Amino acid sequence: MTKTNKDPLIKISKRQNLALRYKLLLTVGAILLSLVLGGILLACLGYNPVKFYTEMLMGNFKNASYLKLMIRALIPLLITSLGVSLAFKMRFWNIGGEGQFIIGAIIAMTFSLLIGDSLPSPLGAIVVVILGTLGGGLYALFVAVLKVRFNTNETLMTLMLNYVALYIASYMLKTDFFALQGQGVPSFKVIAESLWLTEINIGKFSFDTALFIAVALTIILFVYFRQSKQGYELNVVGDSPNTAKYAGMKVNKIVLRTMFLSGAIIGMAGALKLCGSSAGHTFSANISGGVGWTSIIVAWLAKLNPVGILVASLLMSILERGCSFARTSLGISDAMSDVLQGIILFTVLASDFFINYKVSFRKKVKDAVTAQASGDAADDDKNASVTAVQIDDGIQTDSQTMTQSTDVVSDIPAGESTTDISASENPVEANQERPSADDNNVTEATANDPADETPQPVTEAAETKEEKEAVVENVAPEVVTDTVSSVEEKAATTKKTTAKKADNAAKTSRSKKSDDKKTSSPKSAKSPAKKAATDVKAAASKPSTKKTASSANKTKSTQTKKNGKGGNDNE
Template identity: 45%
Template sequence: MGKTRIRIVKRDGCAKRKKVLMYLIAIIVALAIGAILLSSLDVNPFQYYGKMFTMGMVDNHIAYRTVENYIKAFVPLLLTSVALALSFKIRFWNIGGEGQFIIGAIAATTIAFTCGPSLGPGLTIVLMLLAAMLSAGIYGGVIALLKVKFKTNETLLTLMFNYIALYFLLYLGETKAPWNFFLNPESERPIFGSFADIVSFPTIMIGKFSLNLSLLFVIAICVIIYIYLKRTKQGYEISVVGDSVGTAKYAGMKVNKIVLRTIFISAALIGLAGALKVGTSGILSTSITDSVGWTGIIVAWLAKLNTIGIFVVAALICVLDTGSTIASSTYSAIDANFADILQGIILFSVLVADFFTRFKIVISKKEEQ
């Protein structure tokens, strides 16, 4: 009797062509599964996918609004993913993106309401961004400090810090009190107030389309991060610490300092993403993060923590996300939950393909001894 053993073995290198093929197959399989589900609900899958991947912009007299909404979703996701990748590079498992994002958004809103009326929009925006970066940087940095001082587990702490931030936000949103300037004073019921008429982020009008400058700003930051990682001493330190703490120590690097600095920057950038999000919509909301703290983790790993890769993956995931909402609204049988399931199937298949570009399954038969 032979005994079959299944083992997962690391693949040494996978040809680029093969990789692309794997991803393509994964997407086709996912779409095919989705097509079966769609057909079972009497929806034509080709038309549905058409709507989804074009984000409904074909034959659409206000397609520019779709692009504007797309950018509003893309900017926070891109910046958060780039920032999370920074943490992951030094093997600091920051799953606290949600919390850092919320803290940044709250800090920016605080500045908008308190300083906005007296300082004028220009200076206020600068202060909003700085306040968001500082507060979120500290919020994440505290966990890094605990890790280097007391060897606490950053995965647990960043996760739990998410809920502190989230419930603080919910508290602000539900508590009517004289001190609570976050709420709309004219509303009987507690709802967040808008600061859009005090300060809002600048846009350039191109015809009817208004290009939010936060897009250019974030792209510039990504370029800076790219250079920072590839060309600076600090960037080199990050890659050494990520590879091996022992090597870094042997080379005389101050590992603790590097970890603290990197996590501060990572969290600060996520806070900045929160400030950009709240600054463009002009109002807080209890679902302000749009889950970018979670989605950003997927984006960062799918892109192998590569800044350029993150740009591409974030852009594609945003197409998927925006397109899903638009496509699902067109068909009465499809609701937002179904659109989420489809997205999940696609992402899952791609992750499986990703797994197989790095590992292979070896089935061997062994004679029983």
């Protein structure tokens, strides 16, 4: 800035709102890119990526039974992701999905074994699932309480609870209550048949009720986020807890409630899986199947939108099922799904950047004009410093011209002089008043029109600037308004002097001001004065137009600033 007039090579600025289709396009592009990257990795290890991806699709859509397996894998992931998204929406980093899932299943398992077959078929399952739900919720609530009371790091706490839950689960296998010890390897008991989820047939397929619960939950959460007061509160707390506090929301209560709901939904996923057919109606230490981790990716991929979560969890299930199919057919480790998920998350995070920010490169010198227009922000500072100098001049000349103008006033006929004084005192208003003063002269009124056009943007600019001052604590806008008025004052006073020179009535002098094109009636006496007036006007209008441009630019930046607080959380 100081040395040359060059803009930075790459300029990054906040973007307001990108159309949804571009967002989708970017996200889809990111996923495709990640698949390509995954393919490159496979190729590096000596596998044929094309074959891998075709196998992957085969593993999901080869026939109905594969499709069914995929949908079965989808259910717990979908529910868990919905639960995780609740907490994430509030910027509460619940990465304890794994633990809450396992705890939900553990509680459900415990009560299933306690209840046995004492309850009739649907009721028993309902009771067990509800208890598992409560278990998951309480497990999460514990962290939320600590967060609210002591501001304990929730990310690490939920994570540590994952390991605790995992070790509880692996201990359970050693107990007589949960497992059949017997000979050889102990195995978990299978829960009573009356507690199994009912299977519902749709054509060739049969699914347990968990699928319908999952879909219903998606819709409920969609409505919850969009329509309910609680969903709105969630968003506010997530964007800015202080705003929520000032708005009178009970932030602590919201955090506790949401975290409980989040854990409860995840716990329910665990309980449903336990009672469902996909886990064989029994418990295992790896019952979660890593959904706690995958759900984080799903939730972020879907931008925490329930419908998006449905799509994203479908994608992830296809990925996981496909990878485990490829493992058997091609002998490629199914950890590839983790790698792909990681890469997808990377590319999607990267695509978020292009959604939230605009990247513009420096234009070539050829289109210097447009470059200058676009690079206004950089120029602004310079303008400010230049106008700052002008101000000083302006103030001095003001005081001088003020005294001059009072002298002038005495010479000028009364009717005009008053308006002129007001003009020198308050130029912005004067611009508006002048036409009304000239109303009596029709020719002048018409002649005034072009003249009025130039001052008007100035007043507008001044107004917007005033607004801006309220928003931004920036020196530059103040400077600009001052200079605008000072320049205007100068213009007014010089006009007056030209009026004096012309020796005509003030009428003609005023017509001179506006006579850019039309008025050409008085010639000889006016020509030098006219020139001076137009010069002044040019001087006055030039910076003012420049300023309107810059001020528009600035208002834009303030808007982004305002929105930025909310918007930057989208990252």
